[in-house]
Structure formats: structure tokens, C-alpha cells
Amino acid sequence: MKSNFRANLVKLLTFIGGMYFVVEFLVPLESYIDNFQDVHSKISDGYVLIGTMAFAIGIINLLLVYGSKLVFKRKGWFDSLVLLFGLALMLSVSVLDWRESLHSSKNLYELNMLSNFVETIISDSKSKKKGVPEVKERVRALERAYLKNVDVYERKISLVRNVILERKEDVSKVSSSLKDYRILNDKIKNAFLVNADLPIIQELISEQRQIAQHLFNLVYETSFIKKLYRLLYDGLFVSLGAAMFSLLGIYIAIAAYRAFRIQSFEAALMLGAALLVMLGQISFGLWISEDLPAIRNWLLQNPNSSAFRAIKIGASIAGLVMAFRMWLSIESDFTSGEDF
Amino acid sequence: MLSTWLLLGTVLGGIATIAIYSFLYKENIFYRFFEHLYIGIAAGFFPVLAFKNFLWPKILKPMFGYDVYNFPDGTVSHEPSSLYFLYIIPALFGLLYYTLYIKRFSWMLKLVIGFSLGAAAGLTFKGFFPEILPQITKSFRPLVVFENSEINWITSFENIFFIFTLLSVMYYFFFTIKREGRVANSFAYAGRWLMMICFGAFFGSTVMARMALLVERIKFLAHDWVDAIQTLIG
Amino acid sequence: MKEVTERRLIYLFVILIVAFPILLDYSIPPARMKAGQSLYDKIDTLKVNDGEFAFVALDFGPGTQAENLPQSDSIVEHLFRKRIPVVLFSQYFLAEGFLKSLPESVAKRLNRETGENWEYGKDWVNIGYRPGSGILIQNLAKADKFIEVFKEDANGSSLSEFKLFKNSKGLESVKILTEFTGLVGVFDSYIQFFQKKNYVPIFGHGCTSITIPEAYIYLDSGQIDGLLEGLAGAAWYSHLLDKNYRKNNMEDIQITNTALGVSHLAIIFLIILGNIIMFVRRRRNNA
Structure with missing residues (x-):
């Protein structure tokens, strides 16, 4: 009985969660409600507020996982210390930076x-x-x-x-x-x-x-704090993020060498298209032919666009059906488990 | 002349980049240090931004009337609305996310997740039509195009090819009815080949995406970082 | 062991070959990008009235800044040169730093070149990062007044105090939207919601190269009016600015683009090499 109530409550809230946007899309509410735009704006903010309240989840999880490693000196405790130091540093610098900006606008x-x-x-x-x-x-x-x-x-x-x-x-x-x-x-x-x-x-x-x-x-x-903030963001964070992702450039080179093998007609077609696109988008392609950029453009506009559109339409319809199933709680029963 | 802070940032950025690249040789403590620092810094950004850019100006400030100006003639810029206190309801509801850490109440987490999933589904429904309908309508192209009362063979061919590709790729993924017969199979096979061209274009684009990231970093190291170090050394 | 050495050699080869044009400051003109040209023409012929502005969404972080940053830099420069007010915003919290530094650096660069000033509050406003993604965008499109949705800029100043927003209304005030991202979901939210029944602003998109094939379907359907295709698109756009506006060419991006071209040649070489080795090995095994 208890679990049934809980499961039904979850289903009901899932339905209510989606109902507003569906009704708002289907019914011209602005004709019935004065100043509907304002009401809509406030309701939208309410939705955003619910999601924003989860802002500390990531930090709590990091504290639990890495904090416990550090406290009990498990393997990788030093890495955990570095991570938590980075977290504490960024959090405190961000708070102080905000305080400084509030002070500036208070003036x-x-x-x-x-x-x-x-x-x-x-x-x-x-x-x-x-x-x-x-x-x-x-x-x-x-x-x-x-x-x-x-x-x-x-x-x-x-x-x-x-x-x-x-x-x-x-x-x-x-x-x-x-x-x-x-x-x-x-x-x-x-x-x-x-x-x-x-x-x-x-x-x-x-x-x-x-x-x-x-x-x-x-x-x-x-101010000192603003400079520190920029040092952390522009100096460290941007460089670290860019370097992490740029490793992919090197990995794609190794993939091109080891995996892009012409072992079938399909692979040959793929390679042909890839070569035309690659040569069409670089300056050196012009040395081979002035028409390469136009050929690349044709490839992207015709076979690529139509094939991708077919996939997109199919995937979007599937997405819509999934959304309906989720909204009506018939997709998969996430109201199961030991609590339900 | 770059400021000291900017120089310091560039030097630090270069060291961080080299540390990350050291992974290409093999995993090491230098790499792990900066990797963990990156995760820590990235996680530290969001909470304050959520407060600073949303919770404070949109919810808390109007709720407590901090956005009201008291004018010198005794009037006010606008009356504070007590309706803002209604936001306490979604805020408390949002706090249910934290029941994740209390075993007894952890089922309540699914209430707020369910609500958010429902909202996402509603938005998907609302967004489907403006996004996909133009895709469908723009696919209805004339198979024979006339220009100045003569057939434009190139555009006609392009349109026929476009529609053939669209239909054959769709047909390739159509599993509801069993595919039988040579024509049906060939049509689906043509779809597969045309998709390969699409994937080839994808690969070519992916190469540019990945290489652009690498080029940017190498340029940073070769120019900005080396210059910054030279300036520091004097 | 041999495989590890081979792998490390390829890493070294790629890094060295990419570094070559950068160290030599070598550049050649970029390839023509038709989709970028159409965005350039749209902005070049754009006229705005009082209260109207360009909405520039920088939805990227350090991970894709290599492509999105030069794209947005060129577009903001073009908008600044045309004296079209710019409102910067992001749905992606890691973009916070770029929202501030990008317009400032463009304004400084233009000031050095022309001697004219571009001022915060009059020529551009940074709204900052805002959470809410799709919900926020559909709210934005419906709002009677744009500033009511955001209220404050990134520094906490009330938007109604800025000259730029005097006489501004809702979505109708946005003459052009330019959105830069590698995140397909974020781009989709604009495609889906950033429009009214009777008004759709001009939509220019700067995508990372990996999403070029997908972006083309929106270009074909007319849902976007112009496209900057990765770094190559940014280089072509910058080349157009060089030709039509700048006193001195901006060589920096062309050198990067040339290095990008070299890296493509390296990849093509590696594909060919890999296949040759495969055929040789296969023939040897058969023999």
C-alpha cells in the first residue's frame, strides 16, 4: 500500500511536471489570462529554481568520494587533496569575487x-x-x-x-x-x-x-581577488581544459593510422568522402584544385544533409515518443526498487 | 608589455599544458596533479554562478524587496510583491535532491527527478514541431525544376538525388516491416552506401575539430608561453 | 613494446609537423567557405534602429575554445565595426570568462586600429551565464521585455540602467542571433524556441567542426542563415574582414589555419601509410 502510494505520487508529479509546457503549447493561454507573458516567465523561473537547487550535489559527492580517500589515507589520497584544494580555492575565490562585485554595484x-x-x-x-x-x-x-x-x-x-x-x-x-x-x-x-x-x-x-x-x-x-580569479580561469583552467581536449587530436592521428582501413566498398566510399571534405576545408586543397571547396560544399549540402536529415527525423520522432512514454510514466518503471 | 598577472597566468598555463601532454609518454604524478586540479576548479565554478546569476537577482532580491528603490519624494520604484514568496515551494521541492544522502527519505529524490523528467518531456514536445517540421517541409523539393521554361538539369538532379538519399536512408532504418525482394534490398543498400558518404564527411569534419584543439595548444606553447618565459627571464 | 614505440613516434610526428608552420609563422590564404560568406553578407548589410541589438551566445568552454573563440572574435569584431550593439550571454557556465574577455579584447584591438572607443553599456553588455537552458530560451522568446528576463548584467548592475537597452522590447529587438557552441543540445534549444509566431531573428551559428554535418541540415532548411564551420570558417571570416575592413591583416588566425591544413595532410598521410602497411602485411601473409 505504502509503496503503491509512493510510486503513484512519483508518476503524478512526472505528469504535472510536463503538463504545463504541453498545455502552454497547445492552448493559447494569452487569450484567456491577462499579462500571461509575465506569469509564464515566473513559472519558468520556478522550474529553473527546482533544478538550480541541486547546485551543491556535485560538491557533496566530490567531498564524500575524495574526502574519504583523504581522511582514511587510501590509495590516491594526494590526488584527492589536490582536487579538494582546487575546489576550495575556486569556491572561495568565486565567493570573494562576487562580494567584490556586489560592493562595486553598491557604490x-x-x-x-x-x-x-x-x-x-x-x-x-x-x-x-x-x-x-x-x-x-x-x-x-x-x-x-x-x-x-x-x-x-x-x-x-x-x-x-x-x-x-x-x-x-x-x-x-x-x-x-x-x-x-x-x-x-x-x-x-x-x-x-x-x-x-x-x-x-x-x-x-x-x-x-x-x-x-x-x-x-x-x-x-x-582588485587582487579579480586578478586571482582571472589567473585561475584564464591561466590555469582554460589551459588545462584545452590541453585535455587537445589530446583527442593526437588520438585521432593514431586512429587514422591503425583503424581507417579500406577493407570494403563502404570503407572506400567513406574514405573518399572524408578525403574530399578534408582537402576542401584546408588551404592546401586549393593547390590541388580550386574547385575542392565547392565539391566539399556539395557533398555536405547533398548526400550528407539528406542522409543526416533522414537520421535526424527518425531520431526526433523516436525522441518524441520516448518523451511521451516518460511523461506518462510508461517508459521504464523507475518507481521500483527497495523504497517502492 | 604584459602585466605580471597575465605573464604568471601564461606561464602556469604552459606548465599545465605540458603536464597534460606528459600523459602521452606515460601516466605520471605530474599529469595526475593537474588533472585533479582541473576537476576541482571546474566543480568550484558552478555553485557561486548559480547564486550570483540566478538565485540572487531573480529570486532572493525581489523576494525580500532589495530591488525596490525608495525615492526621495517618499514614493517607491515599485511595490514589492509578496507573490515571490511562492518560490519557497519550488525551492523546498528542489531540496528533495538532497534526500539522496538520507536513506530513509531517499525515495523522495524520485519525486523531484520525476518532475524534472516530466518537464524535459514537455519541453521536447514543445520543441519538436518548430525544429522538425521545417526539416520535413523543406524536403519536399520539385523533382523537375524549370528555369525560363527550360529544365534546369543540375538542380533537378540534385533534388532527385537528395530525395532518393533521404528516402533510402530512412528505409534502411525501417525495421517494422520485413524487407523482402531485390528492389527493396537494393534500395536499403543504397541508403547504407549514402550513409557512408555522410559518415566520411563526418570523419573529415572530426579531424578538423580535433586537430584545431591541438594546433591551438601548440601555438600557445610555441608563441605565448615561450614569449612569457623570455619576458620573465628578461 | 614495439607498439608503444610506434605510438609514441606517431605522437611526436604529429606534434612536430603541426608546430612547423607555427614556428616559421608561415601562412597561406584560407579555403572559401560559402556558408560563412552568407553570414558575413547578412551582418554587413544589417541595419539596426534604436533599442535593437545583436544577441551573441557564447555557449562554449575551454574544451572547444580553439574553434569557437576565433569565430566569435571575428563576428563580434564585425558587429562592433558596424556599430551594432552586442548583448553577450551564455547557457554554459564555463563560458563565464570568455563573455568578459572577448568583447574587451576586441574593443581594445579596434581602439588601437581606429582610435575610436567602444564602451560597455552602450556598445555591449555582458549578461553572463544563466541556468535553465531550454526553459530559459522559451521564456526569453515569449517575454514582452528582454531585460525583465535577465534583470541584471554579470556584474549585478540593473539592465534598465544601460543605454543599450533604452527603447528595447522583447525578441523583436534582437536583429540577429549568433550562437557559438559545440553542444548540440544547446544549439537545438535556440532552433526550437528562439522565435515568435510572426518574428524570427537572423540566425548565425558558429559550430565546432564535429557538428558541421548536422548544422548543414539546418542551413538547408533555412532555420539558420549562415554558418561558421569550425576553425576554417573562422579563418575565412577573418580573411573577409582583412579584405574589407582591417588596416593590417590578422595573420595570427591564418597561421593557425595553415597549421590546421598541415595537420590534415598528416592525417591523410597516416591513413595512406596504415593502408599500405596493411596491404604489404596481407600480401606477405598470403605468400
């Missing part, structure tokens, strides 16, 4: 808010939104808030130059941005003074925000 909070505020004033006045203060009053509030923040930002921005100098980085980029930033300060103050149109003020604040962002970003990019 921009007030300018973001002001930029957002002026945009909201414009859109509210266009849509004649009720329950909000008069436009004039809001612009005055905007001006007060801007002037209040001028000094705060002046301090923050001046610090950027010092930090960049301390880090012995190229300070020329900072100097020109600082100059632009200060020019915009005066322009915005002046715009408030002469009661300039709101879109002009919006444009100026947005431009200033962008310059400030560029400056804070420079601090972030030149």
Missing part, C-alpha cells in the same frame, strides 16, 4: 536610484499616474537628493584615483573619466537651475551614472 546605489527616479517621474507624468506628488514637487525632491549626494560621490570618485594609483595601474583612463564626471556635475546642477526639461536631466544623470560605473568597475577589475 552606485544612489546614482542608480536617482536615474530610476527621474525615469519614473517621466513615465508617471506621461501615464498621468494618480496618488503620486506633483511633477514640480518631485523634481525639487530629485534636485535636493542629487545635491545631497554630490559630495558623497565626489569622495567616492576621488578614492578611485588613489586606489588605481596605489595598485600601480594605468591612471590615464581614470583621469579623463574623472574630468568628464565633474563636468557632468556642473551640467546637472545648471540644468536644475534653469529648470531644464526632464528628459535632458535624465540623459545627463544616466551619462554620469555610466561614468561612475566605469570608474567603480576599474577598481573591481584591478
